[in-house]
Amino acid sequence: MIDELEKAMYIAVKDLREYYMKPGSISWGILFPFVFALAFMFRHGGLTTWLAPGMISLALFFGATSMSGMSIVFERRIGSFERLLLFPISYTGIALGKTLSSFFLGLASAIPILLLAYLVLHVVPAHALLLVLAIVLASFASSSFGVLLSFVIKEPEQVMVVMNLVRFPMMFLSDVIIPVSLMPRYLAWIALTQPLTFMTEAIRYSYTGSCDVVSPLTAFLASFLMSVVFLLLAAYAIRKSRT
Amino acid sequence: MKKGEIFGFLGPNGAGKTTTVRMLVGLTTITSGRAKICGYDITRHSKRVKRLIGVVPDISNLYSELTCYQNLLFSAKMYGVKGSIARRNVEEVLAFFGLEKYRDTKFKALSKGLKRRLTIAAALVHNPEIVFLDEPTSGLDVVSRRLLWNKLVELNRKGITIFLTTHNIYEAFNLSHRVAIINKGEIVAMGTPEELGRKFSAREVLEVSFYPRNPEPRELLGSLRGVLDARRNSGRLELVIDNEVEALESLALYAKRKGLRISLLRLREADAEEVFLRIIGERK
Numbered sequence: 464m465i466d467e468l469e470k471a472m473y474i475a476v477k478d479l480r481e482y483y484m485k486p487g488s489i490s491w492g493i494l495f496p497f498v499f500a501l502a503f504m505f506r507h508g509g510l511t512t513w514l515a516p517g518m519i520s521l522a523l524f525f526g527a528t529s530m531s532g533m534s535i536v537f538e539r540r541i542g543s544f545e546r547l548l549l550f551p552i553s554y555t556g557i558a559l560g561k562t563l564s565s566f567f568l569g570l571a572s573a574i575p576i577l578l579l580a581y582l583v584l585h586v587v588p589a590h591a592l593l594l595v596l597a598i599v600l601a602s603f604a605s606s607s608f609g610v611l612l613s614f615v616i617k618e619p620e621q622v623m624v625v626m627n628l629v630r631f632p633m634m635f636l637s638d639v640i641i642p643v644s645l646m647p648r649y650l651a652w653i654a655l656t657q658p659l660t661f662m663t664e665a666i667r668y669s670y671t672g673s674c675d676v677v678s679p680l681t682a683f684l685a686s687f688l689m690s691v692v693f694l695l696l697a698a699y700a701i702r703k704s705r706t
Numbered sequence: 707m708k709k710g711e712i713f714g715f716l717g718p719n720g721a722g723k724t725t726t727v728r729m730l731v732g733l734t735t736i737t738s739g740r741a742k743i744c745g746y747d748i749t750r751h752s753k754r755v756k757r758l759i760g761v762v763p764d765i766s767n768l769y770s771e772l773t774c775y776q777n778l779l780f781s782a783k784m785y786g787v788k789g790s791i792a793r794r795n796v797e798e799v800l801a802f803f804g805l806e807k808y809r810d811t812k813f814k815a816l817s818k819g820l821k822r823r824l825t826i827a828a829a830l831v832h833n834p835e836i837v838f839l840d841e842p843t844s845g846l847d848v849v850s851r852r853l854l855w856n857k858l859v860e861l862n863r864k865g866i867t868i869f870l871t872t873h874n875i876y877e878a879f880n881l882s883h884r885v886a887i888i889n890k891g892e893i894v895a896m897g898t899p900e901e902l903g904r905k906f907s908a909r910e911v912l913e914v915s916f917y918p919r920n921p922e923p924r925e926l927l928g929s930l931r932g933v934l935d936a937r938r939n940s941g942r943l944e945l946v947i948d949n950e951v952e953a954l955e956s957l958a959l960y961a962k963r964k965g966l967r968i969s970l971l972r973l974r975e976a977d978a979e980e981v982f983l984r985i986i987g988e989r990k
Contacts, residue, residue: 470784473784480776541770542767543768545767546781548732549756550756551754705733705734
């Protein structure tokens with residue numbers, strides 16, 4: 464177990480060295496969410512306490528998924544992903560390694576938004592420790608989701624197209640920007656199928672002390688379960704990626 | 707395979723060489739049959755097997771943004787080699803392959819030959835018992851190829867068993883202690899290079915010249931019976947034959963039909979390439 468964790472960390476560090484400066488990771492992972500949050504700051508109504516958790520969640524979701532998309536699709540294209548399959552490590556270990564590298568980028572993407580929110584709103588998080596936990600869970604779930612999604616993409620140039628095809632509808636159909644409680648009934652149901660809704664709800668509760676549609680326990684539990692399920696599905700996708 | 711040998715796995719493109727290696731090293735799922743490496747079943751004890759082997763794929767696929775040193779250290783750690791031992795192993799393989807001065811050069815900045823050397827080094831950094839090399843010299847120039855051949859022999863002398871997959875007959879016959887020839891997924895012959903040579907040689911290459919002109923080898927191949935391959939070589943044609951009588955008869959008829967005179971006709975023993983063609987030809 465420790466051996467697997469150690470190797471997963473080696474993969475994560477290797478990926479960070481290799482991909483954190485790639486244009487896709489920077490533009491879609493860090494710049495886009497930051498500019499998006501900045502835009503809300505200057506619009507009418509500004510960055511509200513309600514909106515800030517959505518922006519944090521959005522930042523780490525885009526950061527985490529961009530990195531995993533870049534690293535996996537690119538490595539599969541040039542054949543270096545197969546190197547990982549030659550090492551004495553389980554498929555879950557590989558999935559964990561890939562998840563961890565994008566997890567760290569997810570965290571890094573959330574930090575500027577957290578700072579921005581603090582500078583603009585001067586709000587101290589209602590439950591600081593819970594906020595850390597919510598952000599960690601959300602970043603991990605987003606990363607493993609990104610790893611899983613990467614296995615349906617064949618070419619590096621399709622990465623951002625496919626990723627955004629999935630991410631943008633998720634962004635508008637969850638409660639990142641629009642409260643689910645204000646959505647028409649059918650959209651609210653769709654929102655409740657979105658992983659991003661639960662991640663945002665967990666962050667929102669920790670940040671503001673209240674949730675929009677689900678209980679804090681449900682939000683945290685769902686974020687944790689999504690992390691585990693996406694990780695296991697990613698491991699399965701890696702196993703199936705063998706010819 | 708026997709411990710300590712260089713085992714050549716030779717076959718034409720599409721014969722199943724790479725698929726075999728991929729199955730043995732765990733990259734391709736085995737649908738039937740079993741295989742053992744160092745006594746361990748490759749599917750039941752895949753992790754243990756992976757610790758014992760090193761694999762050099764047919765492409766140089768290390769990580770482009772990492773330096774030579776970082777790439778090797780990553781491989782060592784992933785194979786479970788820790789701390790100072792990992793660093794010492796990395797230094798040793800860098801020195802063995804003459805890559806010390808490139809230790810801080812990124813993989814993407816290396817030449818093709820250096821990339822190949824580093825890819826092989828990455829497969830040796832955990833001191834494996836067996837190394838699988840899939841087309842290790844494919845696409846390399848003569849100098850790089852010879853250097854790698856020497857390194858492989860040197861490695862073997864150190865006690866490492868080598869499984870060498872190649873479609874290069876000379877590479878297989880010159881480097882290997884034993885050679886298996888695979889065609890269409892089946893091993894069609896196996897033995898030492900000398901055994902295979904004895905078994906399949908015996909006057910099988912017909913050297914021929916026509917007057918006033920030599921026809922295209924492709925045309926001859928299509929028109930003659932008992933001929934496996936035809937090629938042009940320094941102004942004459944070389945026909946690899948599997949039936950001497952049929953080949954000579956049809957050659958005479960061909961010359962008459964085309965109004966050509968045979969100005970040279972000589973039978974000689976086949977070389978390694980011709981032995982190979984003969985073997986896979988027999989299986990057709």
